[in-house]
Amino acid sequence: MTYDKMLLRFGEVGLKGKNRAFFIRALAANVRRALKPLGQDFRVSTPYGRIFIDLPGDCDTGAVVDALGKVFGLVSFSPVVQTELTLEAIAHAARQELQADGLPKTFKVAARRSLKTFPLDSMELNRELGGILLQSFPGLKVDLHQPERVVNVEVRPEGAYVFSRVFAGAGGLPVGVSGKGALLLSGGIDSPVAGWMAMKRGISLEAVYFDTPPFTSPRALAKVEKLAGILAQWAPLNLHVVNFTPVQRSIMEHVPEELTITIMRRFMFRVAEALALREGALALITGENVGQVASQTLESLRTINAVVSLPVLRPVVSLDKVEIMDIAEKIGTYSTSIEPHQDCCTLFVPSHPRTKPTVAQATEAERDLDVPALVALALEGTESRKLVGNLSVL
Numbered sequence: 519m520t521y522d523k524m525l526l527r528f529g530e531v532g533l534k535g536k537n538r539a540f541f542i543r544a545l546a547a548n549v550r551r552a553l554k555p556l557g558q559d560f561r562v563s564t565p566y567g568r569i570f571i572d573l574p575g576d577c578d579t580g581a582v583v584d585a586l587g588k589v590f591g592l593v594s595f596s597p598v599v600q601t602e603l604t605l606e607a608i609a610h611a612a613r614q615e616l617q618a619d620g621l622p623k624t625f626k627v628a629a630r631r632s633l634k635t636f637p638l639d640s641m642e643l644n645r646e647l648g649g650i651l652l653q654s655f656p657g658l659k660v661d662l663h664q665p666e667r668v669v670n671v672e673v674r675p676e677g678a679y680v681f682s683r684v685f686a687g688a689g690g691l692p693v694g695v696s697g698k699g700a701l702l703l704s705g706g707i708d709s710p711v712a713g714w715m716a717m718k719r720g721i722s723l724e725a726v727y728f729d730t731p732p733f734t735s736p737r738a739l740a741k742v743e744k745l746a747g748i749l750a751q752w753a754p755l756n757l758h759v760v761n762f763t764p765v766q767r768s769i770m771e772h773v774p775e776e777l778t779i780t781i782m783r784r785f786m787f788r789v790a791e792a793l794a795l796r797e798g799a800l801a802l803i804t805g806e807n808v809g810q811v812a813s814q815t816l817e818s819l820r821t822i823n824a825v826v827s828l829p830v831l832r833p834v835v836s837l838d839k840v841e842i843m844d845i846a847e848k849i850g851t852y853s854t855s856i857e858p859h860q861d862c863c864t865l866f867v868p869s870h871p872r873t874k875p876t877v878a879q880a881t882e883a884e885r886d887l888d889v890p891a892l893v894a895l896a897l898e899g900t901e902s903r904k905l906v907g908n909l910s911v912l
């Protein structure tokens with residue numbers, strides 16, 4: 519089966535006026551970018567508030583479907599055949615389309631005529647085409663309420679469109695329409711899922727990883743790069759690798775052992791906020807989850823949160839571990855996340871961490887640290903690169 523176009527559907531709730539035009543423009547741009555790796559010339563157009571992609575004759579529809587499945591903002595999409603404006607041509611396409619995934623037992627035709635000069639109206643088209651299909655396929659039945667297959671026909675001035683296959687889109691909002699967020703990306707299970715959920719809400723990511731060589735191995739960094747690459751399949755992102763070793767050393771030297779994790783995380787937040795502001799991001803995003811581990815108490819979240827003023831989004835805060843793992847499986851990060859390379863959070867865990875550290879205790883524990891100088895040092899030791907798909911660009 520060869521198709522002429524792909525018809526894309528998006529959620530329209532609350533989309534009015536300027537917002538709608540902005541949304542469609544962003545979505546069309548993201549669609550173009552998603553199709554770029556396929557290396558063909560796909561024209562994306564947005565006539566009368568819809569999005570169409572022209573499919574070149576020799577294109578691999580399956581590859582287009584796979585690419586579109588990772589574009590947030592799309593609710594669903596359908597490959598369509600475009601025909602001349604004659605009943606014969608439409609019926610020919612309808613016959614083909616009905617058989618596209620194997621002949622169903624029941625069907626109905628759903629026609630829409632926006633070209634008022636076409637000789638048959640919608641009801642007449644339903645009846646005529648239904649009759650032709652029944653004649654063509656003995657045994658086939660019409661079921662108006664629960665048909666196995668709906669053959670859609672749209673009659674428009676430029677031609678008729680016939681389609682019946684509907685692929686589910688990724689939902690959410692086009693990445694970029696909500697602005698940028700800085701994702702604290704570790705090699706764990708939670709933060710890649712948190713990043714994916716933030717992207718789904720239209721946020722484009724500046725991913726930040728705190729690397730502590732030689733305590734952590736290059737394999738731990740490679741794992742994070744791989745996770746960032748998987749997230750980048752949904753939308754391009756920047757990965758910032760911070761050399762966190764000088765900060766880590768100072769903390770180990772000057773901070774009471776039971777508070778080292780709290781202080782380390784306060785520094786992560788400070789550095790991430792500075793990077794966020796530098797990149798024009800308006801929020802931090804973490805994979806934190808209340809109560810999952812001893813350090814994730816509300817007291818601890820508050821004490822860590824106290825050093826930043828940007829909002830901190832925690833998309834997985836209320837999910838159970840198994841729910842997070844399910845999403846990780848679905849988006850393809852799980853098998854990488856469980857590779858056994860230690861990150862700083864597992865490596866530097868003291869034997870008796872304070873589970874309910876207060877702001878006053880944390881401030882006191884930082885007394886011998888030059889906070890601004892350490893943050894500046896971490897920023898200096900940051901390397902950034904852009905990831906598009908699984909490929910590192912810079």
Ligand code: ATP
Pocket residue numbers: 701702703704705706707708709710726727728729786803804805806807810811813861862863
């Ligand atoms: P994850 O599975 O995402 O690692 P976690 O349940 O192991 O999360 P923690 O280790 O306490 O929880 O980390 C909480 C959050 O802090 C992580 O989800 C992540 O957003 C951030 N984080 C932790 N370590 C790092 C790191 N080395 N680089 C960047 N962010 C980190």
Ligand code: MG
Pocket residue numbers: 704705706707861863
């Ligand atoms: Mg972790």
